[in-house]
Amino acid sequence: MKVVVIGGTGLIGSKVVAKLNAHGHEAVAASPNTGVNTLTGEGLAEVLKGASVVIDVSDSPSFEDEAVMTFFRTSTTNLLKAEAEAGVTHHVALSVVGTERLQESGYFRAKQAQEELIKASGIPCTIVHATQFFEFVKAIAAEATEGDTVRLAPVKFRPVASDDVAAAVGRTAVGDPVGGVVEVAGPDEFRLDQIISKGLAAKNDPRTVVADTDARYFGAVLKDTTLLPAPGAHIGEIRFTDWLARQQ
Numbered sequence: 001m002k003v004v005v006i007g008g009t010g011l012i013g014s015k016v017v018a019k020l021n022a023h024g025h026e027a028v029a030a031s032p033n034t035g036v037n038t039l040t041g042e043g044l045a046e047v048l049k050g051a052s053v054v055i056d057v058s059d060s061p062s063f064e065d066e067a068v069m070t071f072f073r074t075s076t077t078n079l080l081k082a083e084a085e086a087g088v089t090h091h092v093a094l095s096v097v098g099t100e101r102l103q104e105s106g107y108f109r110a111k112q113a114q115e116e117l118i119k120a121s122g123i124p125c126t127i128v129h130a131t132q133f134f135e136f137v138k139a140i141a142a143e144a145t146e147g148d149t150v151r152l153a154p155v156k157f158r159p160v161a162s163d164d165v166a167a168a169v170g171r172t173a174v175g176d177p178v179g180g181v182v183e184v185a186g187p188d189e190f191r192l193d194q195i196i197s198k199g200l201a202a203k204n205d206p207r208t209v210v211a212d213t214d215a216r217y218f219g220a221v222l223k224d225t226t227l228l229p230a231p232g233a234h235i236g237e238i239r240f241t242d243w244l245a246r247q248q
Contacts, residue, residue, distance in 0.1 A: 002026040002051045003173055006079060007058030009033050011135060012094060015166035016055060016173075025174065031058070038075035041082065048086035053173050054079065057094040063218070065106030072114040080121045091125040092173045093118055094165070097183055097229045099129065104220040124177035130165045131158050131185040131229060134243045137199035140192075143218060145207060150200070152193040153222045154211040158229065159195065160186035161243055164236025183233035188240060192217075192227070195240065202244050 003020055007013040008029025020027035028047060030036035036043035038058065048054065056079060060071035083091060095111050102108035118125050132140065136159070144150045168184040197209035216222075 001053060001174070002028065003053040003055060004028050004030050004047055004051045006030050006036070006038060006054065006056040008055075010057065010059070011133070011162055012057045012166050012169065013055075015163060016057065016169050019166055019170045020173070023170075023174075038079050039071065041078045044078065044082040045085070048082055048088060051086060051088055053090045053092065054083055054088050055092045055094075055169060055173050057169065060107075060110070063107050065109075068107050068110040069113060072110040073117070076114045076117045080117065080123060083123055084121070089124060090173065090177045091118060091121070091123045092169060093125070093127050094169055095127050095129050095181075097129045097131045097185065097233075098227050101223075101226050102217070102220040104216075105218045107218055108220065119180075124179065126172050126175075126178045127181045128165075128169050128172055129181050129183045129229070130168070131160045131227065133162045133165060134159050134186075134238075134240055135162055137196055140217075141196050141200055141205075141207065141209075144196075144215060148207050150196060150207050150209045151212040151215040152196055152209060153213055153215045153217065154191050154193050155222045155224050155227060156189055157192040157195055157227050158185045158189045159240060160184060160236045161238035161240075164238055168234055168236070183229040184236060185229045185233045186236050186238070186240065189228075190240070192222075198240075199244065202247065 009031045017027040017029045060068040099111045193211045
C-alpha cells in the first residue's frame with residue numbers, strides 16, 4: 001500500500017519510511033525538504049494521491065506556547081482536510097505517553113489539541129503514544145538546566161529507543177485503525193533524574209543533576225507515574241544501557 005509519512009525525513013520518520021519500504025510498501029517521505037508543507041498546504045494534494053495511510057510524525061520547530069499550538073492546529077487541520085479529499089482510510093499520529101496528564105505544559109496542550117482534531121475528523125485513526133526517546137535525554141537536561149545544575153523530579157520514567165518507536169508506528173500503520181490510543185515504552189524503568197545523570201556522564205558533561213520534587217517537566221508538575229504507560233503497552237526490545245554504549 002502507499003503510505004505517506006509526514007515528517008518523513010526526521011529521526012522517527014526516516015526510520016518508518018525505511019522499515020515500510022523494506023516490507024514491500026510504498027512509503028513516501030513528506031516534509032518541507034521534499035516540497036510538502038502542512039502549515040501552508042503546499043504539496044499535500046499531490047503527495048496524497050493514491051495513499052491509503054498517512055502517518056504524521058512531524059513536530060513543531062518551536063516549543064514556545066503560542067507557536068507550538070499554532071503549528072499543531074494548523075498543520076493537522078490542513079492535513080486532515082487533504083486526507084478526506086484524497087480518500088485516506090487510516091490516519092496514524094505519533095504523540096506522547098501522559099499527554100493528557102501534562103496539560104500545564106504549552107507543548108502538551110498543543111499535542112492534546114492535535115489528538116482531539118484527529119478524533120473529531122471522521123477519518124479512521126490510531127494515535128501512538130510513546131514514552132520519551134533515548135535521544136531526547138539531551139533536550140530534557142537542557143530544559144531543566146539552571147547554570148551548572150539540572151533539576152529534575154525523581155519520578156518513574158520508561159524511555160524507549162527511536163528504532164522501537166518506528167517499528168511500532170510502522171506495524172500500526174499497516175494494521176486496522178483502533179479508533180484510539182496504543183502505547184509503546186522501553187523495557188526498563190528508571191528514575192528520571194538518575195537516567196539523565198547517567199546520560200550526561202556518558203558524554204562527560206560536567207553538569208550536576210539534582211533530584212527536586214518541585215521541578216517542572218516542560219512546565220508541568222509531575223507525579224510519580226505521570227510519565228509511565230498504562231498496563232498493556234507494547235514494550236520495545238532495545239535497552240538504554242545498550243543504546244548508550246553504542247553512542248560512545
